[in-house]
Amino acid sequence: MSPHPVPRRRRAIPTLFAAAGLLALANCAARPDPGDAEAVAEFRATNDPIEPWNRGMFAVNDGLDVLILRPAAEAYRIFLPPEVRTAIRNILGNLRTPVILVNDLLQGETQRAAATAGRFVVNTTLGVGGIFDAATRWGLLGHTEDFGQTLAVWGLREGPYLFIPVLGPSNPRDLAGAGVGVATDPFTWIGGDAFQVFTISRTATSALDTRESLIESLDAMRSSSLDPYAVLRSAYRQRRAVEIVNRGTEPTAATGTGFGVGTGIQGPPR
């Protein structure tokens, strides 16, 4: 959910993958009858060969969400006034701009890179360290970009769909992109205890901010859907496809995880 995993999570990820691999092998029964061409075509299009494992992770996520994530997001919304939450969102978005800029450049999008650089300068100075989104008022609109998208632009395929508790919907490409995102974020490499605290707070706040922005969307999906897992999978993959080609109305730099992993649904922007 945020670009700064604590060391323990770093160690947990390979273990998780190994476990996922084993379970995937054990779960090959989910494959369709090879004689049914339409079923096979649908299975391919859905791109979810380890669905039983992913559904298990989705259930784990549901539990965590009900017990911790959603209540925390609710509390965040209740205790902080909207102006403060908007300021926090703006600051988080501004902190993300260096990584967005790198990705704009890696994709050869010079105009978008210029907009990103301009936003960073305007918002850091006139926007008082990113508290105010002065750039948007000047007509310099934000966009997201991440390494998962860059890898896609470079021709890397997404790989099988993955659902990861807390992080949400993903795939090997976007997950690898997320890792690169952490590694290239300048804030990852600034040492000192004070920065450690900053990094952890930033991670936690990003998680809260993202979950808070999705309270209504996820509630609506949960209540109106016959299979929330399938809906989220489809929505995530459609949404990523649109983001990769930079088409349509995009979320501002300040919303979402800014990272590709996490949301298939866009929360109502503030």
Added chain:
Amino acid sequence: MTLLPRRGVLLAGLGLLAARPTLAQQIDPARATGFIKVTGEELVAAINGGIGSVADRRARVAAILRRSVDVEGVGRFILGRWWRTASAEQQAEYLKLFEEVLIRNLSARFGEYQGVRFTLGRSQARTEEDVLVSTLVERPGSPGFGLDWRVAEVGSQPKIVDVIAEGTSLRLTTRSEYSSVITRGGSNVAALLTAMRQQIAQLVSREGG
């Protein structure tokens, strides 16, 4: 000439692919845009019109959606490959339930958009069968979000065949959802119908009637 019969075969093939009762004719982009403009204005008026309760507002929105959405075409598209495995009774029941679910869900969603404004976007993309009209929906105090409408000519009337919110198509997402319910219910359409009946009961109780 052998050209004509061949074209006939091709058209028949397209008709099968589209799996629709009536083959959708080509639609003029200007006509599609005009239709979305009128329908959008009607929806905005129904949502923002101060008269009546939330339930009244929903009922007005539902009435507009019922006549402007190609409910049957969308329903059949969404059921996709399972349509043929369903019995005639199941097909009929599915379409009835689908209309109920679609209209209730959409009108509940739109009903929340008090103070909404919409503007037509600049782009219109056209495919073989339909035209994509993009609009920007704005609510007080929040930046706009993109809502695209796929419009096709159905029975010489322009009709909405898909709604795409921020790049996510309602039609594709629901197809994935329904297919998953059927597959997990032993590849039986009956499993979906049961789930839909329960869903409608829940929606009715939540709306209070």
